[in-house]
Amino acid sequence: MIKYKQFTDTMAASFYENPDLKRERQSCNFDKDEITNLIDGNVEKTKYRRELVEYILSDPSLKDPIPVEYLSHEEKYAAELKKACLLVQKMREPVPKEAKFETLRKRQENGKPLDIGVGPSSVILKEGNALGLHFVMFIPAIIGQGSTEQQNKWLPRALNLEIIGTYAQTELGHGTFLRGLETKATYDPDTKEFILETPSLSAYKWWPGGLGKTSNYAVVMAQLYTKGKCEGIHPFLVQLRDETTHEPLPGIFVGEIGPKLGLNSNDNGYLGFDRVRIPRDQLLMKHSQVLEDGTYVKPKSTKLGYATMVYVRVFIVQDMAQVLRKAVTIATRYSCVRHQSELKPGEPEPQILDYKAQQNKLFPALAASFAFHFAAEKVWNLYHLATENIGKGDLQMLPDLHGMSCAMKALSTSETAKFVETLRQSCGGHGYMVSSGFPRLYGIATASETYEGENTVLWLQVARYLIKTRMDGSGGQSVAYLIGSNLPDNKAVDLSLDGIINLFQRVAAGYVDLAMKELAEHGRQGMAPYDAWNHSAVQLIKAAQAHARYLVADCFVRSVKEDKLSGPVRSILNELCEFLLIYWLFAELKTEHLSQLQAKYMELLSIIRGYAVNVVDSFDIRDEALGSVLGCWDGNAYQRLFDEALKSPLNRNAVHRESFEKYLKPLMKSKL
Numbered sequence: 001m002i003k004y005k006q007f008t009d010t011m012a013a014s015f016y017e018n019p020d021l022k023r024e025r026q027s028c029n030f031d032k033d034e035i036t037n038l039i040d041g042n043v044e045k046t047k048y049r050r051e052l053v054e055y056i057l058s059d060p061s062l063k064d065p066i067p068v069e070y071l072s073h074e075e076k077y078a079a080e081l082k083k084a085c086l087l088v089q090k091m092r093e094p095v096p097k098e099a100k101f102e103t104l105r106k107r108q109e110n111g112k113p114l115d116i117g118v119g120p121s122s123v124i125l126k127e128g129n130a131l132g133l134h135f136v137m138f139i140p141a142i143i144g145q146g147s148t149e150q151q152n153k154w155l156p157r158a159l160n161l162e163i164i165g166t167y168a169q170t171e172l173g174h175g176t177f178l179r180g181l182e183t184k185a186t187y188d189p190d191t192k193e194f195i196l197e198t199p200s201l202s203a204y205k206w207w208p209g210g211l212g213k214t215s216n217y218a219v220v221m222a223q224l225y226t227k228g229k230c231e232g233i234h235p236f237l238v239q240l241r242d243e244t245t246h247e248p249l250p251g252i253f254v255g256e257i258g259p260k261l262g263l264n265s266n267d268n269g270y271l272g273f274d275r276v277r278i279p280r281d282q283l284l285m286k287h288s289q290v291l292e293d294g295t296y297v298k299p300k301s302t303k304l305g306y307a308t309m310v311y312v313r314v315f316i317v318q319d320m321a322q323v324l325r326k327a328v329t330i331a332t333r334y335s336c337v338r339h340q341s342e343l344k345p346g347e348p349e350p351q352i353l354d355y356k357a358q359q360n361k362l363f364p365a366l367a368a369s370f371a372f373h374f375a376a377e378k379v380w381n382l383y384h385l386a387t388e389n390i391g392k393g394d395l396q397m398l399p400d401l402h403g404m405s406c407a408m409k410a411l412s413t414s415e416t417a418k419f420v421e422t423l424r425q426s427c428g429g430h431g432y433m434v435s436s437g438f439p440r441l442y443g444i445a446t447a448s449e450t451y452e453g454e455n456t457v458l459w460l461q462v463a464r465y466l467i468k469t470r471m472d473g474s475g476g477q478s479v480a481y482l483i484g485s486n487l488p489d490n491k492a493v494d495l496s497l498d499g500i501i502n503l504f505q506r507v508a509a510g511y512v513d514l515a516m517k518e519l520a521e522h523g524r525q526g527m528a529p530y531d532a533w534n535h536s537a538v539q540l541i542k543a544a545q546a547h548a549r550y551l552v553a554d555c556f557v558r559s560v561k562e563d564k565l566s567g568p569v570r571s572i573l574n575e576l577c578e579f580l581l582i583y584w585l586f587a588e589l590k591t592e593h594l595s596q597l598q599a600k601y602m603e604l605l606s607i608i609r610g611y612a613v614n615v616v617d618s619f620d621i622r623d624e625a626l627g628s629v630l631g632c633w634d635g636n637a638y639q640r641l642f643d644e645a646l647k648s649p650l651n652r653n654a655v656h657r658e659s660f661e662k663y664l665k666p667l668m669k670s671k672l
């Protein structure tokens, strides 16, 4: 018998690379850096990210002494917050004069701060962190909702982390239906203050990230009352805790909501107000104002107050591409090193990566990670353009941005959650271990399906836009194919990429028309429009999903056609694109073209098998960032599984003395 410890020592003595992975890597016939650069944006960005990650990982104070899963709820919060704070401090310090950090140093010398954002922070902060909302929603809310004076006053403090904030919108009773929020902000012209009030239990703010213990400020969404009239929900900048002692201010009831399915290092919180007064100029007044005498000045559109949510929906699409890259890296490398069963009678057990059924679990996710990367790029560009136009008073792009960000957020999160679960299954029993990395990724993907607009609700928002466009032709660029004669009527079978995109449009338009028919039929039967809408919801959601697939597929096809790719990388992306399009079409099509597509799909499985390991290598995710014993670069999965298991506190002693003496022994000695 080989003793575990002996095995570890032997392996540690020499550099190890699993032979199956080595063989795949030796046969790589494309430039992996090209894909890395494509995902980062360009060569310089890759260099910057690599140095930043190395800089963070080389700091021993940012390492976990034991896996966070063994910590209590309270310890988890404290340990991850400590790392987040140390990270922020580290980004402010001058980078040491070492050649390997040259890019970082030059950046600092040019007065540019080092990024704390998602990439670097996710290398060491994996369980959700208490400062996330400050960067992702609090600061964007001040920028997007605050007047110039307000930005001048609050932004420098927020950017320096002199104040730490969150975005407090959801209440116990309402998350989706924003018009139903109950928190009140009533203007008092005598003192020129707003009075914040939580009128009922259901009005308590519930969920905001970092609210429980970390934040001392929040952007609070509340119903604005002035001159006796409710003007709807508006954003208020509210101080929650004393800036020195961190004690809650009088009238503020704040705390943490308890353990969740995932993201347990984040202190999601509750918040109530007992007649808390704040100055008038803490209503964020970029779009609407309350004058000193209480006169209300309307915004150009009431939906401008929802802009922070739109920003985060776009951010989430990018986040999902990153989650997928991690999950598919783990599952692909593991499938390469894992051997099981018998493929050909009498032959050695094959790599599980060689089973078609296994490839069918891995490669759709691999392809989708690229699709969502390109979709995120496209919707970011749209976001920036629309915001620029809004700044000039032109709101024309707002509905299209809303439609597109809802569609892409809902599709990217629902597909990612589904893929992460499939990829976990693809790793068999070991995938179920926390040390596989899947539970954390699943926690993020499923949370994303719910936060920032529950997906069903977002699908129905998309459907509303589609139906409206089909009826009055008023929609923007993303729905142009639905307008009148623009709809392609080509019925011929064309399975080129453009032909498939055409098919996606026809499928989506077909669903939209079915939903319209259903709505009309309900109307004819005497149903009120809102009842007809509710009764047609299933069909409406199908239409929205088909449209979202079309949008993402279209982005993928356009990106693959761009000139900047080399021949080998273009053909890989082309194949992955074609593969995903066929995979999605299977979900939509009944019988038409099925056998032809099936043959192509199986052929592509074999082609992608040839380079899958090298493509996930090119995602360039450091082992520490991957956080998975199954997916490490060296493929040394079994030893790492064992190493992690030995960190269990239950393995400190051969006998768990207390439970044995107290419970097991008496039980085994007792007689019936």
Ligand SMILES: CCCCCCCCCC/C=C\C/C=C/C(=O)SCCNC(=O)CCNC(=O)[C@H](O)C(C)(C)COP(=O)(O)OP(=O)(O)OC[C@H]1O[C@@H](n2cnc3c(N)ncnc32)[C@H](O)[C@@H]1OP(=O)(O)O
Residues within 6 Å of the ligand: 116, 117, 118, 121, 131, 132, 133, 135, 136, 167, 169, 170, 175, 176, 177, 178, 179, 209, 303, 306, 307, 309, 310, 312, 398, 399, 402, 450, 451, 452, 453, 454, 457, 461, 464, 465, 468
């Ligand atoms: C160290 C750094 C680490 C960084 C890592 C950290 C990572 C952290 C990532 C973030 C994590 C979590 C954060 C989570 C935050 C939250 O969840 S905040 C709360 C989010 N809440 C929601 O999203 C609520 C969803 N509900 C809604 O959006 C709306 O209520 C809904 C759209 C459903 C309906 O709104 P109503 O006001 O009732 O609308 P209605 O009157 O029916 O009118 C519809 C009308 O309005 C148009 N519309 C709606 N929304 C928008 C919009 N945003 N923009 C433009 N237009 C909009 C809609 O199309 C309709 O138009 P029509 O012309 O009348 O058809």
Ligand SMILES: Cc1cc2nc3c(=O)[nH]c(=O)nc-3n(C[C@H](O)[C@H](O)[C@H](O)COP(=O)(O)OP(=O)(O)OC[C@H]3O[C@@H](n4cnc5c(N)ncnc54)[C@H](O)[C@@H]3O)c2cc1C
Residues within 6 Å of the ligand: 133, 167, 168, 169, 170, 173, 174, 175, 176, 177, 206, 207, 208, 209, 263, 268, 447, 450, 451, 452, 453, 454, 455, 456, 457, 460
């Ligand atoms: C991890 C996490 C972090 C969060 N962070 C924050 C934060 O920082 N700040 C913040 O303000 N909020 C935050 N939230 C809250 C989040 O935004 C809400 O939970 C989300 O918007 C859903 O709202 P809800 O909980 O009211 O769900 P509900 O709306 O009650 O949904 C329950 C069910 O009802 C269905 N439903 C609701 N309305 C309709 C409809 N019109 N038509 C059909 N079906 C409908 C939904 O589809 C769902 O199936 C967070 C939530 C989570 C899970």
